[in-house]
Amino acid sequence: MKQTLIKTVVLVFAISASLASCKKDKVETKNSFKYNQKESEIGTTMGFQFGALDGGVYGIGVEFFEKTFTVHYVNGLPDSLSGKGDLLELTFLTNNETQIASGVYNFLDLNTATSLKAFSIAGGLYVNVDAADSSNPVPIGITGGKVTVTKNSDEYEFTFDLNTNANTKITGYYKGKTVIYTDGKKKSSSSNSGFFNPLR
Numbered sequence: 526m527k528q529t530l531i532k533t534v535v536l537v538f539a540i541s542a543s544l545a546s547c548k549k550d551k552v553e554t555k556n557s558f559k560y561n562q563k564e565s566e567i568g569t570t571m572g573f574q575f576g577a578l579d580g581g582v583y584g585i586g587v588e589f590f591e592k593t594f595t596v597h598y599v600n601g602l603p604d605s606l607s608g609k610g611d612l613l614e615l616t617f618l619t620n621n622e623t624q625i626a627s628g629v630y631n632f633l634d635l636n637t638a639t640s641l642k643a644f645s646i647a648g649g650l651y652v653n654v655d656a657a658d659s660s661n662p663v664p665i666g667i668t669g670g671k672v673t674v675t676k677n678s679d680e681y682e683f684t685f686d687l688n689t690n691a692n693t694k695i696t697g698y699y700k701g702k703t704v705i706y707t708d709g710k711k712k713s714s715s716s717n718s719g720f721f722n723p724l725r
Contacts, residue, residue: 558589558613558685558697560650560665565611567697568592570681571603572705574622575647583622585705586648587683589613589697594656603706606656613695614648614664615672615685623705625681630672632687644672650695666690679704 556567567589575584590596591610596603617625618633633643649664670687681703687695 554698554700556699556701558611558650558695558699560611560652560689560695561693563611565591565613567699568594569596570699570701570703571596572625572703574705574707575616577622578618581620582618583620584616584618584645584647585622585625586614586616587625587703587705589615589683589699609653609655612651612654613685613697614651615667616645616647617672617674618643618645625674625676625705627674627676630674632667632669632671650689665693665695667695670694 555564557564558567559565569590569592570587572585572587575586577583590606590612593610594606594608594612597605597607617630619625630644633645644667649666651662651664654662666689668688668690670685672687673684675682679702680700682698682700684698685696689695
């Protein structure tokens, strides 16, 4: 009886230790993008509609703001941006003007952007942007790569592996809620500060 009890205690301890080890080994992927050894943690994402292109293709732009930025809202709509940091902007081509379907999106030049499940040259990586600066910074252009998108209800998961015109790579991951605004709702009607994104 005593030996059975000891064996039971040892077994329970072994199972507990194994479960604890599994939890320790499981590392959650951070919402961030990396460029030139710098990792920028993503704080806010949002999308906006470009409208219809040729062949029933719709463009939806998605912006991934570093967490050093703050997006200010008025009446539930994005109104202005403050802070300094990096911003990644990608344009997805899909058959639905209000959402990005799950799938693998490969790079496609915007000049021939008539294919579904692609992302285009529009956008890029903006480095060390100051939202208070009204000048338009020049982005690091995207020249290739792919983005894997998984949509689950109102939550998106993006995994990107991109090539740039500076012969470098941008890699990253984001999972969370991304609201896609229609063109007429990119800023609130009461805003006097202009479009909330200083890059436009």
